[in-house]
Amino acid sequence: MSTVIGQPVRRREDARLIVGRGQFTDDLKLPGMTYAVIVRSPYAHARIRRIDVSRALAMPGVLAVFTGKDLEGVLGPVPTAWIPPNADLKQTVHRALAVDEVRYAGDGVAMVVAEDRYTARDAAEAVEVEYEPLPAVVDAWAAVQEGAPLVHPDAPGNLALHWTAGSVDQKAFDEAEVVVRQRFVQQRLIPNPMEPRAAVAWYDPGTENLTVWMTSQNPHIHRFLLSGILGIPEHRLRVVAQDVGGGFGSKISCYPDEALVAHAARTLARPVKWVEDRSEHFMATTHGRDHVQEVELAGRKDGTIEALRVKIWANLGAYLSTAAPGVPTILFGLIVNGCYRIPQASTEVYGVFTHTTPVDAYRGAGRPEATYLIERMVDLFADAIGMDPVEVRRKNFVPPDAFPYTNAFGITYDSGNYPLALDKALERVDYGGFRARQAQARQEGRYLGIGFSTYVEMCGLGPSEVAGAVGFQGGLWENATVRVHPSGKIQVMTGASPHGQGEETTFAQIVAEQLGVAMDDIEVVHGDTDRVTMGWGTYGSRTLAVGGSAVAVACQRLIEKGRRIAAHMLEADADDVAFQQGRYQVQGVPGRSVSFQEVALQAHLAWNLPQGVEPGMEATANYNPSNFTFPFGTHVAIVEVDPDSGLVRLERYVAVDDCGTPINPLIIAGQVHGGVVQGVGQALWEGAVYNAEGQLLTGSFLEYAMPKARFFPPIETDSTVTPSPHNPLGVKGVGETGTIAATPAVVNAVMDALKPFNIRHLDMPLTPEKVWRAIHGKGERQ
Amino acid sequence: MIAERFRYLRPKDLDEALAWLAESQGEVRVLAGGHSLLPLMKLRLAAPQTVLDVERVEALRGIRLEGDVLHIGAMTRYHELARDPLVAEYAPLLAMAARTVGDPQVRNRGTVGGSICHADPAADFPAAALAMDAEVELRSRAGKRRLPLREFLLGPLSTALAPNELLAAIHVPLRAGWGAAYEKFPHPASGYAVAGVAALINKEGGAARAVAVAVTGVGPVAYRAAATEEVLTGASLDAARIQDGASQVAEGVEVNADLFASADYRRHLAQVLAARALRAAWGSD
Amino acid sequence: MALAEEMVKIAVTVNGKRYEDTVEPRWLLAHWLRDRLGLTGTHIGCDTSQCGVCTVVLNGRAVKSCTVLAVQADGGEVLTVEGLARDGKLHPVQEAFREAHGLQCGFCTPGAQMLAYALLEENPHPTEAEIREALDGILCRCTGYQHIVRAIELAAERKEAKA
């Protein structure tokens, strides 16, 4: 019987957050705190002729100014942590502060530390840097052309990597009944969690221990990488991420900045705080997406897709960020076929250096880029053969009886029932009724459109063996310790590092369910390398599937240990003792039972334990999943396009998601809402734009359009439940489905609305002017 | 995020404000609602030596009838304007524009005087005030002068305000019963007007006896669309006539272009908004 | 270090308690609340006055505390998220945010709640459209706003039930 799993339990983390008692990094105040500001290059590409820090240093209250030269031989380079095999990856050097040359507008050139934030800012303005501007290249396509300015001398042609997967027989295209080709631009996005990045570092010269509080999605990975950069052994380094105000991928990466703060704290023997300004975030925190994609699809007139060929140029920015090389390759290239059975498929990826902010994971990381292209291609194909896009999808779905299904790239989808989610969505939106309404509206000069996205994604990262095989420089298992105190109160230590996803609640639900104890008796601890043994963090929708499974496995271990103790207490055979709803019960003898928490007390007292049972009640599980998980579903967008202004209005949005067994439907809905809104953001508004000199023209919330509440109708959510067969909870993950599914659904809807104008494709974001120009045949804006 | 240092002065009344304005050395900036000035200072795009906070100057407050004009103190905040009964009666257009400014917090701080003196090319209020034929009342230690708003607004972030002058109030003629509408296409990020059109129509006996159309976001600063007004004044505003008038709303204007909207598109948008505003002010939809 | 003559004395009532301090005129109210009073519930999310996560209530109205100088609050009354609960009891807005899952990372939440508080003081029964318009004043990257809207509707219902 399920009691707490699947319930909309109210979140426990909220108790502190709604009263303003969260502990975000900038909230920390240590005695003797000092404040750092990083001086950043205003140029995208320039030689540093001279840096004069004397004026800054002379200002009262200024404690130190560091430049790249000061750090040579002191701080190691900032590494990338994903080295895909057979990709000829150019691991160029990324220094914590630039020496001689800056490679993007935002590249750090100096750091000032002062007694307070105001003085630090003043001093940063007083650092004089003389630059010799050099030609820059910002676009991936342009960067690989002959004669393009080089970002790194040791990466000829600006090629950071070249990677291929799968194969397609040219015959499939030569002999195809229908071939559809399209070039897509996946524009660059800026993650913009509402909390900017921040770090506080404190060094204890006595113990030589260094603590870094920081905005991290994965404190253990940060500890590992920072240890290398700083030359401080891991066992003397503690990384703490208390409350983190969103990440969306941008707080996975290891940046120079946190290392600089740590170094300053070590050098000055004072605590040092650094908080990014939003403008700095725009420049110096990793961006996402940014592909140019060329896609070819071969198919038959009856709607069968026979082959898919994908070639992309992925802009990686000026340096290889932590996970950057893996995002447009592994996380993208292996699932470009989406939820369709496509016998032949191939992906070719050029990863390109440019004079722009480094690009790394952004909510969905690779999978939105893949889903967008296949979902758009299916619509274009449907158009080409005059078939309903829904029918083309249905015809090519991996059928429910084909699971586990291995796609053309060797990825095995765990479970799924794609038609079921599609049917549910169709019913909700009354597809037939909509088409009639659309036809009617067109008569009146109103343009409605409907768009589908029947997505599948690969998450729950992941099997560590696969991580190794694909070059990820870490494991992807997860650690959990469930510690039962003598009083029966329980602490759960998890290596996942939630920052908004609510695992303090859902993990407690898992434990409450498994051990049959009250939610109030359970606390979930995360985000501290000194309190949690090990962990790989929160990203890739892995927290519940991997971290939650670790918790479940640890609980099972406790139950088994408890069973032996309980049997001993109840003078029964362990095989006769059942564990139900928190009690060990001698089967068939109703009165003879003992609670889990009573057993835990006995385990601690150890006055009378059965032979061979160790005292204490704590279990640790290191759960290594056997596969990824594959959430799927159908999202439907209905839009109206105003032909006068080109404005797209989202009229309705229906999301049917299958994330396996639901643990907490309220939290699932929240994840879907947030993800969808971000996904719609990419479709309609968001986009980072550089000018030819490498200046970011969308460098603040004044230009970069974040989704606002008033742009949206209520999002309608629904679900199907197809448990994942290979983890103990049956869960799949729902953190990224929104951004993965929503973008193509909305773009498909707009293209559907624009059918009467014979517009084949428009690249995102579908801003009013772009749509208006297309409608009125005005060509692209020059 | 952090402004450069400055000297802070907070006059208690108008005389003190004018005296300090006359006497202060170096660059002095008046601080009203602060929602244009402080953002600039935080980014160090403005760095006045002295900031003169006029919030407590009583003479800059209040909305009252003075004969045949409505007197609106410079320190009147948008939220006050949006709810004021006199404004609702005699100058509803101003309230309409005020309600579209930024967000609730901005409307709680931003002022009429600040918006006019800042002369942002994409600001809403100046367009509405222009359509209302507002006059500005300027004060300095030397005395008082009045100027039509259209002569006060000179260009982007540029006005006829003298360095030692304060905008004390605006005066708007009473327009009770006139049809009024403000149509704005907000930038999805900043919320400012990509284009905004204020329309005011005095309809009598089936004809537009007087028409005022003012445009923001489109030109260097808010302006009156003279060609449009000319086409429409005296006529009955059927759909075709409105279209004709609206099509001339950016006549002779050097139209702004930015990342979000080219000049072509912005001109077109102004025309679309003008037609909508005119229809609404005329009462045809 | 600021020179003595540049500093200004202020007295501000924050969450019902009077604070006197000497501040540099350029200090933002947000920084003063956070750094001087230790009221770190008020967050800072941008440097262009757009995001609203710094929202507090000043003299009864929602303001962005990053766009108000501490000296401008002199003589005024400030309510921050820390002052929303009274006598150990959550304000209906807070209860509703929790009940409706109106927060995820919680970073925008103090600002969102203060904005909601001020909205309901002025308009006790806002429509969904009015709520969404008022939310122009806050950027939330996590929730997609839907549960924030729901929370505000719920808070309105609860406030009425209590009144």
Ligand SMILES: Cc1cc2nc3c(=O)[nH]c(=O)nc-3n(C[C@H](O)[C@H](O)[C@H](O)COP(=O)(O)OP(=O)(O)OC[C@H]3O[C@@H](n4cnc5c(N)ncnc54)[C@H](O)[C@@H]3O)c2cc1C
């Ligand atoms: C997030 C945000 C969104 C916004 N969105 C919009 C929008 O959609 N539409 C819009 O129109 N505006 C918008 N604004 C601007 C807002 O309306 C400003 O408040 C207004 O333009 C300036 O008014 P203020 O009282 O804040 O002026 P301040 O910032 O105090 O002053 C502005 C300028 O005017 C001068 N000044 C002010 N008052 C006087 C006076 N009485 N005499 C002489 N000089 C004076 C100042 O010295 C300064 O140079 C937005 C602002 C923000 C922060």
Ligand code: FES
């Ligand atoms: S911090 Fe963004 S508006 Fe105040």
Ligand code: FES
């Ligand atoms: S809850 Fe994270 S920004 Fe709103």
